[in-house]
Amino acid sequence: MSGMQENLKDSLSNLMSAIQAAKIYKIEHPKFEDFIDRAYKSLQEMLRDRIELIIGMVEGELSIEHDIFFDLSQKLRPLITYLHKNQIERIVFHRDFKREELINFISFLIAPQKERGRDVEESLLLMGIKNIKAGKIKAMEMEALSPESGEKAMDFLEKYENSLKIVDKYTDTLLNEEKLDSLELRFNVVNFLENLLGMYQEFLDLTDVKRKDLTTFIHLLNVTVLSMYISSKIGFSKDEVLDLGIAALFHDIGKLHISRELLQKKGKLKIKEFSILKHHTDLGAEILLKYADALGPLPAVVAFEHHLRYDLKGYPKLPFSRNPHPVSLLISQCDVYDALAQRRPYKRSYSPLKIYEIMMKGEGKSFDPKLLYEFFRIIGVWPVKTIVRLSDGRIAIVREQNENDIFNPKVEVISPEEKREFMDLAERKGSIKIENSLDPYKEGKKYLHLADSEEEISFH
Ligand SMILES: [Fe+2]
Numbered sequence: 001m002s003g004m005q006e007n008l009k010d011s012l013s014n015l016m017s018a019i020q021a022a023k024i025y026k027i028e029h030p031k032f033e034d035f036i037d038r039a040y041k042s043l044q045e046m047l048r049d050r051i052e053l054i055i056g057m058v059e060g061e062l063s064i065e066h067d068i069f070f071d072l073s074q075k076l077r078p079l080i081t082y083l084h085k086n087q088i089e090r091i092v093f094h095r096d097f098k099r100e101e102l103i104n105f106i107s108f109l110i111a112p113q114k115e116r117g118r119d120v121e122e123s124l125l126l127m128g129i130k131n132i133k134a135g136k137i138k139a140m141e142m143e144a145l146s147p148e149s150g151e152k153a154m155d156f157l158e159k160y161e162n163s164l165k166i167v168d169k170y171t172d173t174l175l176n177e178e179k180l181d182s183l184e185l186r187f188n189v190v191n192f193l194e195n196l197l198g199m200y201q202e203f204l205d206l207t208d209v210k211r212k213d214l215t216t217f218i219h220l221l222n223v224t225v226l227s228m229y230i231s232s233k234i235g236f237s238k239d240e241v242l243d244l245g246i247a248a249l250f251h252d253i254g255k256l257h258i259s260r261e262l263l264q265k266k267g268k269l270k271i272k273e274f275s276i277l278k279h280h281t282d283l284g285a286e287i288l289l290k291y292a293d294a295l296g297p298l299p300a301v302v303a304f305e306h307h308l309r310y311d312l313k314g315y316p317k318l319p320f321s322r323n324p325h326p327v328s329l330l331i332s333q334c335d336v337y338d339a340l341a342q343r344r345p346y347k348r349s350y351s352p353l354k355i356y357e358i359m360m361k362g363e364g365k366s367f368d369p370k371l372l373y374e375f376f377r378i379i380g381v382w383p384v385k386t387i388v389r390l391s392d393g394r395i396a397i398v399r400e401q402n403e404n405d406i407f408n409p410k411v412e413v414i415s416p417e418e419k420r421e422f423m424d425l426a427e428r429k430g431s432i433k434i435e436n437s438l439d440p441y442k443e444g445k446k447y448l449h450l451a452d453s454e455e456e457i458s459f460h
């Protein structure tokens with residue numbers, strides 16, 4: 001690696017760490033100060049023999065002056081993705097830039113997008129940042145650099161696939177016993193939280209469509225999103241939601257280890273092999289304990305406890321009884337819900353009502369009663385986007401839950417089409433109810449195109 005490349009790598013990794021630290025800690029935190037100092041110093045170093053340092057991000061690759069650094073791009077992926085998401089394709093540091101400006105620039109970067117002006121360049125000036133510029137690469141420059149570049153909005157599918165890649169990467173890290181950058185992991189999970197929170201239904205849609213790809217990864221990601229969503233709704237702090245998300249992400253990591261071995265065997269899983277599979281709990285805990293310094297003890301606790309059940313009648317068998325950690329109970333509840341909601345090659349998925357009934361039977365046994373009620377209060381019996389038949393024969397789609405009346409959500413009637421309307425079933429006092437839900441693969445299929453309404457939904 002050339003000297004300049006080395007310097008650039010240092011500068012940008014320090015910048016990335018400073019952004020990550022700023023997202024996780026407060027700006028006054030010593031960790032943040034430390035990264036800022038380092039980033040500032042290395043950027044200054046690079047500006048010793050130039051007036052401006054122009055860093056570009058084109059099509060996911062990093063460029064400086066006229067070189068594109070594929071090598072570095074790989075290492076700095078989180079930074080590039082983050083800047084891309086924030087519509088920043090270019091950062092220019094002027095030789096006179098001050099440490100203060102760098103701090104302000106980072107505060108700007110981590111502020112929620114809606115809180116800042118539309119024009120990045122203008123906003124920076126307003127914040128008194130004169131010597132750092134950032135924004136889009138002008139169309140012409142862009143064309144010159146990459147012939148078929150177009151504005152590609154990061155759509156949901158892309159986000160989902162990126163998240164899967166992240167899950168893949170971290171599970172690999174752990175399985176191969178490589179070093180884990182916990183700051184980077186937290187940063188990525190923060191981004192999960194911001195992007196995907198509340199999108200569990202969309203997740204289910206995608207995993208159903210892409211049924212062939214159903215793997216432990218998808219399950220891990222689903223359980224993570226669902227449990228982060230539920231926990232944030234029941235009042236966990238952002239930090240707690242993050243810790244829980246990381247624990248959820250790894251709850252079945254032991255399974256991956258085992259199934260890798262089992263997969264190499266020919267033929268179907270035998271009962272004996274299933275009992276081996278049960279060891280994914282202690283095996284997972286063992287793997288995660290090695291990372292306790294980086295991740296804290298919670299992921300190991302959850303991996304160990306997530307099949308224990310509320311009444312401790314699950315596995316593994318404990319030599320003495322103790323209550324499972326509340327986070328284990330929450331994650332295991334989401335785990336079961338996701339397992340029931342997924343279509344698997346060997347079973348059909350259950351209807352939402354059936355899932356509700358199955359899970360309610362586990363009240364006080366598999367599940368903590370209080371947590372179980374909270375869960376359905378939030379997600380409803382028929383989750384948002386379920387296609388249902390109403391008692392008057394019309395077809396509707398669930399749009400929003402009523403937390404006090406989980407059987408009567410707010411719906412949009414979609415068929416017959418000329419009678420499209422929004423309706424709060426809770427206000428109908430039972431005169432119109434949900435009769436049943438329609439399987440989106442069978443009778444519900446023909447209504448699917450009506451379900452994606454472009455209209456703004458508003459309830460009062
Ligand atoms: Fe499990």
Ligand SMILES: [Fe+2]
Pocket residue numbers: 219223251252335
């Ligand atoms: Fe699981």
